[in-house]
Amino acid sequence: MVASGHVHPSTLWSLVAGDLDPEQLAHLESHLDVCSGCARELARTRAIHRLLRHRATVEIPDPVRRRLEATIAQLGDPAEEEASASRAGLGDGVEQRDLEGAEVREGLSDAFDQRTDAS
Numbered sequence: 136m137v138a139s140g141h142v143h144p145s146t147l148w149s150l151v152a153g154d155l156d157p158e159q160l161a162h163l164e165s166h167l168d169v170c171s172g173c174a175r176e177l178a179r180t181r182a183i184h185r186l187l188r189h190r191a192t193v194e195i196p197d198p199v200r201r202r203l204e205a206t207i208a209q210l211g212d213p214a215e216e217e218a219s220a221s222r223a224g225l226g227d228g229v230e231q232r233d234l235e236g237a238e239v240r241e242g243l244s245d246a247f248d249q250r251t252d253a254s
Contacts, residue, residue, distance in 0.1 A: 142166060142173045147180040 142163060149155050150163060167174045195203070 141170065147177050151180055151184045
């Protein structure tokens with residue numbers, strides 16, 4: 136959840152969605168109390184969440200939604216993968232996957248932005 140001194144964006148989204156268990160929430164809140172960078176990122180995530188909730192008026196077809204969810208699930212949490220790889224003595228492969236995952240997420244974000252700007 137907290138790696139490299141900062142909270143992974145997927146964890147912030149889980150917090151905003153109310154998907155964290157009480158232990159995770161307590162750990163995250165104690166980090167946010169001392170890390171202004173992560174607190175700012177949480178504020179930004181909440182703002183984006185509010186915008187998406189109000190702007191998302193187009194229903195995504197079920198096949199597209201399933202593909203997106205499968206792609207996101209395959210990306211995993213880079214912080215968890217980095218920690219696992221570090222324990223196993225690996226590293227370079229995880230960094231490469233992180234870069235590839237970031238590129239996929241940016242592409243999805245750009246596609247969403249273009250679609251919502253056009254409507």
